[in-house]
Structures are given as structure tokens and as C-alpha cells.
Amino acid sequence: MQQVHRQEKEQFKKLFQQEHIDRFEDRFHILEIFLQTEEHLTADELIEVLEKSGYRLSADFVRDTLRLMCRFGFASKNRFDNGVVRYEHFHLGQHHDHMICTKCKSIFEFRNDRLEDLQLQIAASRGFHMLQHRMEIYGICNDCLQDRTQAIPLGAAKQGERLMIKEITGGSGARMRLLTMGLRIGDQVEVITNQNRGQMVIAVDFKRFVLGKGLAEKILVGQVA
Ligand SMILES: [Zn+2]
Ligand SMILES: [Zn+2]
Ligand SMILES: [Zn+2]
The missing domain is CATH 2.30.30.90 (Ferrous iron transport protein A (FeoA))
Known part of the structure; x- marks a missing residue:
């Protein structure tokens, strides 16, 4: 992951400078902190993490940067269970799906190649060319089940x-x-x-x-x- 994150930072630098996006240094700090987390964060949670790391940036600026990060393919957003928008890393070629505990709201990532293939097959069998999908399993996680x-x-x-x-x-x-x-x-x-x-x-x-x-x-x- 270290290697991937290093590449992400290099590409971020290249793209954002090429597109003449303002306040590059501040935005780069946001990316760096964002990449240090491996969570599905709300904008507010990211602002909190930034503050803990000593970066005091306006909420609007952080939100704007997240929007840009999504637009340029460094982050992706998802609204699990119709809740708030959450952001996570978007790494090229590294698709994964989610399991969401409806009790404690924990989000677990998984990837299953058979399931991925099956979805392509199902789509193809209907003459449907699949571009993307979202697989979310809602349920009760193991910890909550114990209770x-x-x-x-x-x-x-x-x-x-x-x-x-x-x-x-x-x-x-x-x-x-x-x-x-x-x-x-x-x-x-x-x-x-x-x-x-x-x-x-x-x-x-x-x-x-x-x-x-x-x-x-x-x-x-x-x-x-
Ligand atoms: Zn999938
Ligand atoms: Zn749970
Ligand atoms: Zn995820």
C-alpha cells in the first residue's frame, strides 16, 4: 500500500499542478492525511483528523478538495444505507465491495473474484455490458451477533x-x-x-x-x- 500511496501522491501533484488548481500545498496535506486513514470517512471526520494532525483548514475548503479528489479519481464517495456521504481511497484497478453492520455501522471490505465474474456473466447473458456495480451486504456483524x-x-x-x-x-x-x-x-x-x-x-x-x-x-x- 505504501508504494501505491506514493504513486497516488505523485499523480496528484502532477494532475493538480497541470490543472492549475489553487492552494496546492494545502490540498496535498489533505490528500496525505486522507491516505493515512484506511477508513470510510465523512467530510466532518476528515476535518477532525486534519485538526488532530495540526492542519486547521476551513470545512468548505476540505469539502472542495474532496470533491476534486473524487473528480480526479483519488477518492470515491458512497452513501451507505442512505446515510451520510463517506469517502474512501480510490486506487486504480483495486475494486472492492462492502458489508455494513446495521447495528454498529461498521463497514467491512471484501473482494471475491467468483462474485465479480458472476456479475459480469449475468449482465452479459442479458446482452448487458456492465460498466460498474455496487455490491453492499447489510446485516449484523460478528461482534454484534454475540450480543x-x-x-x-x-x-x-x-x-x-x-x-x-x-x-x-x-x-x-x-x-x-x-x-x-x-x-x-x-x-x-x-x-x-x-x-x-x-x-x-x-x-x-x-x-x-x-x-x-x-x-x-x-x-x-x-x-x-
Ligand atoms: Zn464487486
Ligand atoms: Zn456490528
Ligand atoms: Zn471500501
Whole structure:
């Protein structure tokens, strides 16, 4: 990677000077600090790292430089899970894909040549000439999964999770309400949506249920046995 980064800096110097881009030295510092991280950073996070390294640059200037870095192919941006824009290195010929934990928001990189080939084949089989793709796997990372051995309130479960109802708290009132809805302990639940802090939609046996926040907190769920 050291070698690659050295080449990136040389090309950056060449391109930015050739294009007469202003404040070259400051922009070069931003590139250097950016290349020292191996993360998927927001503009604000990069500004923070720059400040820690002793570079006080205006947010607008850093954002502008990031924009240029994307335009000239030194960085690429991605909006994972409809969240904020994140930037990462863009190294020529070094494609990778991402796994994103919906719980702790960690981002993991991977590359699988069979998967890459398969995507090309699928596209080609439709007479489609693939130019690029974005492969993002959303789920729960290994660390977060360890925590899931404990029962959690259904309200805290993430979209797409499949869990089992372990316990219903909140007295007989809540239990009765759930029973009349047709939900009981041992049911396997799939979280269809759980975005706004209000209602959530779950599915049990191909049927959808809308639950209010209060009720969702009273249902304790855990890993499917
Ligand atoms: Zn890929
Ligand atoms: Zn996680
Ligand atoms: Zn990445």
C-alpha cells in the first residue's frame, strides 16, 4: 500500500499542478492525511483528523478538495444505507465491495473474484455490458451477533432481522393484546421495517403486523433456536 500511496501522491501533484488548481500545498496535506486513514470517512471526520494532525483548514475548503479528489479519481464517495456521504481511497484497478453492520455501522471490505465474474456473466447473458456495480451486504456483524444471545426488545431489532419471541413483559394486558393479534411466544418474527421511532412492521407466517413503539418494547426477542 505504501508504494501505491506514493504513486497516488505523485499523480496528484502532477494532475493538480497541470490543472492549475489553487492552494496546492494545502490540498496535498489533505490528500496525505486522507491516505493515512484506511477508513470510510465523512467530510466532518476528515476535518477532525486534519485538526488532530495540526492542519486547521476551513470545512468548505476540505469539502472542495474532496470533491476534486473524487473528480480526479483519488477518492470515491458512497452513501451507505442512505446515510451520510463517506469517502474512501480510490486506487486504480483495486475494486472492492462492502458489508455494513446495521447495528454498529461498521463497514467491512471484501473482494471475491467468483462474485465479480458472476456479475459480469449475468449482465452479459442479458446482452448487458456492465460498466460498474455496487455490491453492499447489510446485516449484523460478528461482534454484534454475540450480543444477540441475550433477549432484546423487538423495538430494538433491525430491519431484516429474523428473531423469535422469547418473552412478553408488561403484564396480562399486553399479553392479551398480542394474543388477540395472533402473536405468541415461540413465533418467528421478521422485521420488515423499523425506521421511524414510532411504529414498526413485522411479519409472522407471511402475515404483516403493525406494532406501536410501546408494544414493541414489551416483546422480548432472541436468536431463532
Ligand atoms: Zn464487486
Ligand atoms: Zn456490528
Ligand atoms: Zn471500501
